[in-house]
Amino acid sequence: MLSETLWLYRRMSYAIPEDYVEWATQRLCEGQDSPSLRVLAGLEPKLERDEIKPYFIKACTELSLEMPLKAEEPRTTAEVIRKIYGLSNLPPERAIDMMTELYQETNHSDPILSVWFEIAEELSLKGSGHEGCFYPLAEFNSLDEVVKKELALFARASRLALPEDFMAFIKCDRCGYIGQSKIECKLSEANWHTCRRCNSSDYQRMTSPKVRDDYFQQIESSS
Numbered sequence: 001m002l003s004e005t006l007w008l009y010r011r012m013s014y015a016i017p018e019d020y021v022e023w024a025t026q027r028l029c030e031g032q033d034s035p036s037l038r039v040l041a042g043l044e045p046k047l048e049r050d051e052i053k054p055y056f057i058k059a060c061t062e063l064s065l066e067m068p069l070k071a072e073e074p075r076t077t078a079e080v081i082r083k084i085y086g087l088s089n090l091p092p093e094r095a096i097d098m099m100t101e102l103y104q105e106t107n108h109s110d111p112i113l114s115v116w117f118e119i120a121e122e123l124s125l126k127g128s129g130h131e132g133c134f135y136p137l138a139e140f141n142s143l144d145e146v147v148k149k150e151l152a153l154f155a156r157a158s159r160l161a162l163p164e165d166f167m168a169f170i171k172c173d174r175c176g177y178i179g180q181s182k183i184e185c186k187l188s189e190a191n192w193h194t195c196r197r198c199n200s201s202d203y204q205r206m207t208s209p210k211v212r213d214d215y216f217q218q219i220e221s222s223s
Contacts, residue, residue, distance in 0.1 A: 005088045008080050018045040020052045034062035074102040082151040092143040111167045112157045118207050136208050149209050156216050171211045174200040178215050
């Protein structure tokens with residue numbers, strides 16, 4: 001797991017010298033050995049990252065380890081984040097930043113990752129008096145729980161055949177309909193959305209984890 005964590009930090013440019021030294025020390029404790037690995041484990045963490053990283057690359061070569069050095073597909077990296085979260089000292093704020101960066105790597109086009117951008121936007125509004133515009137405010141009692149819940153939903157979404165526009169769907173509070181809304185248009189007035197089934201204007205957005213859970217359950221039960 002330490003190896004995956006280090007790869008993730010390198011992939012997202014978060015790795016610090018201590019991460020490399022800790023990785024080498026753990027490898028030695030596991031019984032692996034090579035000249036560069038010993039040097040790396042004995043280096044001072046206060047050195048610059050550029051001074052330490054060459055020993056890491058040499059150690060990987062000596063140990064015949066294939067460490068991913070190029071950018072991976074964003075969802076693949078997102079799955080690594082999901083696996084290591086809670087098993088390392090990755091703070092929830094950093095996990096949110098990482099997932100948001102992955103969404104930006106897709107040019108804001110991957111709907112499964114889009115909710116992380118909404119969460120980041122919601123966090124930026126904290127204390128502004130405009131909270132709740134992007135993500136349900138009630139979910140922010142514990143940021144750790146938000147990340148755990150969203151990573152679990154990400155894993156489910158990755159296994160489902162979801163419409164490209166599913167994040168624009170609504171759930172009607174009156175009849176429970178989940179799907180595309182009906183847009184009401186009137187001259188000189190702003191457009192608004194209503195339920196296609198009962199015309200109610202009371203609904204919740206897909207940014208709500210509860211709404212996505214309900215929607216995913218519908219798909220999972222029908223497959």
